[in-house]
Amino acid sequence: MPLYRDEAIVLRAQKLGEADRIVTLLTREHGKVRAVGKGVRRTSSRFGARLEPFMYVDLQLHVGRSLDVVTQADTLGAFARPVCEDYALYTAGAVMLETADRLVADEREPSLQQFWLLVGAVRSLAERRQDPGLILDSYLLRALAVGGWAPSFTECALCGTPGPHHAFSVASGGAVCSRCRPPGSTAPAPETFALLAALLAGDWANAVRAEERHRREASGLVAAYSQFHLERTLRSLRMVDRDDRGRPTSPNVPVHRPVEAR
DSSP states (O other): OOEEEEEEEEEEEEEETTTEEEEEEEETTTEEEEEEETTTTSTTOSSGGGGSTTOEEEEEEEOOSSSEEEEEEEEEEOOHHHHHTSHHHHHHHHHHHHHHHHHSOSBTOOOHHHHHHHHHHHHHHHTTOSOHHHHHHHHHHHHHHHTTOOOBSSBOTTTOOBSOOSEEETTTTEEEOTTTOOTTOBOOOHHHHHHHHHHHHTOHHHHTTSOHHHHHHHHHHHHHHHHHHHTSOOGGGGGOOBOTTSOBOOOSOOOOOOOOOO
16 A cells, blocks of 8 residues: 655544544645554554644554554654643643644645644644743634634724724624624724734734733634634633633643653
8 A cells, every 4th residue: 555654733533443543633745634543552552642632743654445544653743741731731722623623624635834833833832932822812813814714903804994993793804994893793902903913913022911801802702703714613612711811721620641652
């Protein structure tokens, strides 16, 4: 059978039989791929821990009839352990993986931008570069933009009139002017609009200066916008508990901890 190599980040893993595992991968060159890791649940497996969600790996696979088979796995980014050991990081990361799985709907359709965006976001979580809530909201906005649902925070999403504007409509695609404002629009603070624009642009210098109330308001808008345009509820988003300052919390909830990669 033909062999191929690719870089991938593991989106999901499920048990198969007594010792195997089916993994859903977002790969750099082949898009979304489902593959079998044979015997990876045995303690003697050479690369079982490398096929956990959040792991960034270099894989060798051979093509199967319905599912490809992983024959080799080398670690490029061991993100699973640091992410899974912290509840706030884990829940934010789970939303990212689920979102990527939804946005790259068709298998074997390359989506290079989504791949690198997800790798960068998960790496930022694992290295604790920013507040996990900010990383999550930035990822969601940018992933949706790459997927074709880019929100507008400075011009009217309907007529293009330059802002600043004072209303936000999820269905309309972002900020709306007073003439285009549909019923049910919200009226975020100007600072919230500025934070949303910074998160979409990856402008962390301005994003980290935002006050907690504006972070909280922005997170609510991002969640509503994401779920509306994905047309399905993000189940993992319900796990992201936020305290009174809008930050993801870390309750005493047991979290899956992957076996350390050999």
